[in-house]
Amino acid sequence: MDLLLSPEFWTALLSIVIIDLVLAGDNALVIGMAARNLPAHQQKQAIIWGTVGAIVIRALATLAVVWLLKIPGLLLVGGLILIWIALKLLVQDNGHENMKASGTLGAAIWTIIVADTVMGLDNVIAVAGAAHGDFLLVVIGLIISVPIMVWGSTLILKLIEKYPIVIYIGSAVLAYTAANMVTSEKFLTPFFAAYPWVKWLFIVAVVVGVLLIGRMKSQQQKRLAEQS
Numbered sequence: 106m107d108l109l110l111s112p113e114f115w116t117a118l119l120s121i122v123i124i125d126l127v128l129a130g131d132n133a134l135v136i137g138m139a140a141r142n143l144p145a146h147q148q149k150q151a152i153i154w155g156t157v158g159a160i161v162i163r164a165l166a167t168l169a170v171v172w173l174l175k176i177p178g179l180l181l182v183g184g185l186i187l188i189w190i191a192l193k194l195l196v197q198d199n200g201h202e203n204m205k206a207s208g209t210l211g212a213a214i215w216t217i218i219v220a221d222t223v224m225g226l227d228n229v230i231a232v233a234g235a236a237h238g239d240f241l242l243v244v245i246g247l248i249i250s251v252p253i254m255v256w257g258s259t260l261i262l263k264l265i266e267k268y269p270i271v272i273y274i275g276s277a278v279l280a281y282t283a284a285n286m287v288t289s290e291k292f293l294t295p296f297f298a299a300y301p302w303v304k305w306l307f308i309v310a311v312v313v314g315v316l317l318i319g320r321m322k323s324q325q326q327k328r329l330a331e332q333s
């Protein structure tokens with residue numbers, strides 16, 4: 106009960122919800138595209154069983170990452186990877202046009218599982234980092250991601266298209282989570298504990314840097330696309 110009343114728990118949970126909204130929603134589109142050529146009565150089966158398989162793999166992967174992040178040095182590595190993911194979120198072209206629909210139920214289920222496993226790696230690292238080793242938060246994060254993946258893709262993608270600031274908010278949360286992971290690394294915590302102002306300066310610098318670099322690269326890509 107004390108855990109549920111702590112502001113740290115709710116801050117981490119809010120971070121996980123935002124991460125799921127900006128990352129898991131994109132995976133839901135892949136699920137729909139993989140099943141789109143199936144007969145109507147098989148589409149629902151493909152989505153259900155493909156999602157079940159993907160969630161099981163994602164759950165195991167997230168729990169494994171939570172455990173791995175306890176190994177000295179890996180919080181730093183995970184944080185640096187997450188900074189790259191935050192930048193990628195702002196500038197990447199998701200390439201959904203290359204996603205092929207499957208003609209059989211088994212092939213569609215397999216496509217969904219494989220595609221979600223590959224695309225879900227960013228979500229796994231981000232949720233594990235935001236959870237700070239709390240398995241309850243990991244479970245809650247997975248529970249939240251299920252309805253987003255199955256039912257929320259269209260809504261989330263339309264929301265992002267209408268309000269691009271949602272992507273920037275999500276990227277900022279990822280950057281904040283990444284910076285927190287780096288400053289929580291065991292061999293760095295004594296330094297940041299001695300100089301807490303450096304810790305917050307570093308966190309702010311990472312968040313602002315990711316947003317500025319991401320925006321500049323995104324605008325550069327748009328200019329190149331307009332010229333070609």
